[in-house]
Amino acid sequence: MSDNIKQQMLTIGQQAKQAYQVLAIADTELKNKGLITAAQLIRDNQADIIAANKLDMQFGRDKGLTPALLDRLELNQQRIEAIAKGLEDVAQLPDPVNKILASWDRPNGLKISRVTVPLGVIGVIYESRPNVTADAAGLCLKSGNAVILRGGSESFNSSTALVKTMHDALNQVGLPTACIQLVPTRDRAAVGEMLTMVDYIDIIVPRGGKGLTERVQEQSKIPTIQHLDGNCHTYIHASADVEKAVSVVYNAKMRRTGICGATESLVVDKTIAPIILPKLLDKLSDVDCVAKGEQEAIDIDNRIQQVNEDDWGTEYLDKVISIKLCDSLNQAVTHVNKYSSGHTEAIIAEDKNAAVEFIRQVDSAIVMHNTSTQFADGGEFGMGAEIGISTGRLHARGPVGVDQLVTYKYAVYGDGQVRN
């Protein structure tokens, strides 16, 4: 059985490498035609896809999935339209491949340029939502990367139906179907196998909860795009506009509490805290959001509950916010750099110099001024769809869209030069 999976995965890896050789040098028009055809065929095949999804929904109910998870799993006409539209949107993006990043001449006459090329074969490991199957496949196709998809076991039938449809599209336009492959088994041994296939997979992208991403990162022998937690901070500087601060913090915390860009902790300058906190607590109490702080904060507003040391490092993903009072910008920066997960932080300040200093000193992927950390998103940044948000420091930081799914090569043109 396990030998069987080993062999199966090896075949998938070999096919991916071969398909990559073709896809890497496919021209923009062909890749876009593949995406647009896939979108159309997904619309045409929606009855089959929904039928496959019904099997998954039954499997999920039998497994006792929560209503929230079942909702994430479900495909209907509207969601299938969104999937198709997503592929068309990716087709509209500029091709990230074959872009000249820099070029220069050397004194000996060599002409050197740095040109973008695809990363290679990408392994995507994700949880239940079946739309990730099409999104990830679309982003990889556009960026010239072959992809090996390993979805959640709950979405197995839906993903299979989507990939089958995309294969029809690849066939129609004349691209190898192995550009997009789905691991054809629910067996978890396949994931373990994937993570060791250093000769066939160039990068692993885990997409899902903390449990999944941590396990992948720990076990993978292949470099990964890290997407860990978003313990985001908003810092209210002494110079902040009070109304703006309350409105932005409320949005940063409450717009959607379950996303990685949600603010989990507030840092407030002591001089402005007595004005800000009561106004903010009024709004947060209305929506049953719990605020936690130290005695000094509780003394300002007794709706604040006692905080523990553990709170500072916690990504609540819930209607809870921790509040730290501080004496200075430097103290705020030190607190943020100590407890942040390096995802997104913001400063609210009318003093522009304070904002510049905070952005310079805070060591996170995204640092914002006078706006909501919930904007931390590839789409909101105008980068198109994203395959994840990287909290790692290597290769890509922040939203990972098609422009981050490439590497580069050097092209060097000479005329017989030899090295001394």
Place this chain on the structure above:
Amino acid sequence: MSDNIKQQMLTIGQQAKQAYQVLAIADTELKNKGLITAAQLIRDNQADIIAANKLDMQFGRDKGLTPALLDRLELNQQRIEAIAKGLEDVAQLPDPVNKILASWDRPNGLKISRVTVPLGVIGVIYESRPNVTADAAGLCLKSGNAVILRGGSESFNSSTALVKTMHDALNQVGLPTACIQLVPTRDRAAVGEMLTMVDYIDIIVPRGGKGLTERVQEQSKIPTIQHLDGNCHTYIHASADVEKAVSVVYNAKMRRTGICGATESLVVDKTIAPIILPKLLDKLSDVDCVAKGEQEAIDIDNRIQQVNEDDWGTEYLDKVISIKLCDSLNQAVTHVNKYSSGHTEAIIAEDKNAAVEFIRQVDSAIVMHNTSTQFADGGEFGMGAEIGISTGRLHARGPVGVDQLVTYKYAVYGDGQVRN
């Protein structure tokens, strides 16, 4: 003992993180002053450094190091001058930090920019040459990264003396000495410990032979800049100028056989092989370079010896070259992509279209036209000193200089925007 090393390494890691917070935002002038002062103090202290090196040389002789390795280990006045000059050269390079890579406005008024920042804490693990201690420290200082250096046990005293001198320079200019730390023990357990310090080290750069780099890559829990073998190919197209081809191939193979950019395998179009091979073999035979090929090649020139399948994947680093005949550019590309280690390849051709096609299709970090693969070097590319040449696909590919030792952050300026 092992607990002791664990604690020692933990302290080093914590100190590096703290120093990084200061160094990351140090201005260009201060970093350059540190480099120039270090160069001067190294010149001033050369008697002490050479005395320390003499201890290493004795240790090396007692250990039975080969004359070649002893030569790599030795420091003399000329080599110390080269080390000092190297630091001054790094000071002259543009600062890679705080460069705006891109900036744009969003329809909602958010102003977004992508700005370079240092990678963080870099761990460099290298073999005997003590000059790497100063080179790596200089490149990291310039790029705002704290560095933890783990040199070969043979160069322990020399490296200690160099780092002590650089600490004096850091003290003089007011930067934390922990910007540059040397692991203060020869115990190999320290390397194992380093490779697991995910909370304190952001990236590992192994610099040395295949044994070292493979072991580091296999054991490291921290992302690494891969620097594996250079199984480089030169392809002679049917349109090649014969004299140019012979001269470039001779240089690519023989200038220095022991470097990763040396050509190890020649691919020759069958139509031109009968003209090229005898001329090339004349030159190679003069310097006792062995050529290996299949029967078809031997039939053209019987100085060619029988090749084995293993030869195609072998990095000889010696006076040996394998020769593959092929029918077409496509066949040559397929052969190269199959056996190459992804480092550097070249095509010799007067047909420019063939060159463009080869460069497009060959999936290596560096692909050259009409020049010697021995030019694969950061200095020759005009990028300044390099810490290695990456054969990995993530983050950096090809020469890794100061511009590759950075990542980026997004700075987002708003005026109270909240997300819908």
